[in-house]
Amino acid sequence: DIVMTQSPDSLALSLGERATINCKSSRSVLYSPNKKNYLSWYQQKPGQPPRLLIYWASTRESGVPDRFTGSGSGTDFTLTISSLQAEDVAVYYCQQYYSTPTFGQGTRLEIK
Amino acid sequence: QITLKESGPPLVEPTQTLTLTCTFSGFSLSTYEVGVGWIRQPPGKALEWLAAIYWDDEKRYSPSLKSRLTITKDTSKNQVVFTMTNMDLVDTATYYCAHGDTTRGMAVWGQGTTVTVSS
Numbered sequence: 043d044i045v046m047t048q049s050p051d052s053l054a055l056s057l058g059e060r061a062t063i064n065c066k067s068s069r070s071v072l073y074s075p076n077k078k079n080y081l082s083w084y085q086q087k088p089g090q091p092p093r094l095l096i097y098w099a100s101t102r103e104s105g106v107p108d109r110f111t112g113s114g115s116g117t118d119f120t121l122t123i124s125s126l127q128a129e130d131v132a133v134y135y136c137q138q139y140y141s142t143p144t145f146g147q148g149t150r151l152e153i154k
Numbered sequence: 155q156i157t158l159k160e161s162g163p164p165l166v167e168p169t170q171t172l173t174l175t176c177t178f179s180g181f182s183l184s185t186y187e188v189g190v191g192w193i194r195q196p197p198g199k200a201l202e203w204l205a206a207i208y209w210d211d212e213k214r215y216s217p218s219l220k221s222r223l224t225i226t227k228d229t230s231k232n233q234v235v236f237t238m239t240n241m242d243l244v245d246t247a248t249y250y251c252a253h254g255d256t257t258r259g260m261a262v263w264g265q266g267t268t269v270t271v272s273s
Binding site: 082084086091092135137139142143145147148 | 203214218250252254259263265266
């Protein structure tokens, strides 16, 4: 299994601040033939299913606001929310789909 | 528009087998690189990927649960059936099915179905 580890476990920020969530994989999820990182980010609000935000580590899913940005390659990845909005309160998960998929443990984002 | 809906029993007794059905629309499971996966989430805990089946009938399972899981598809009915044997209290969770592809991972999710294991 590829183990995904997120940091921090929780984060409390003020509206308008930048949020940074990190995700580290135990092995590289970069597929050399196409140079794509098989890493996605999901947002889950209370009582709702997860929503895909980012795939291939940095490609925004259709309809996702541009304040959400994914970056990184190989084993280290970051989800950045440039200016925190009230509706961004949620738990965020990274997932690798390079091999049998696995999720990180989640990062809870709250408003301070 | 892609939609998925999970169905199955809300309550299962320990040692029983859980059978869940994912009924979907808006895509075909015979389309290249398309798959349907199952993921669960115990109350207050993280997501756990369980299994997936793909357009070419390839099946993948979580290594830690592989001996208990089976996934099949009925392309003509637009359904995927998931079974988990020997259910235990720790298997209490919301079970989701999701549409996936090799580009985006799991792009569209069902609303989930809650399964409680209790005697």
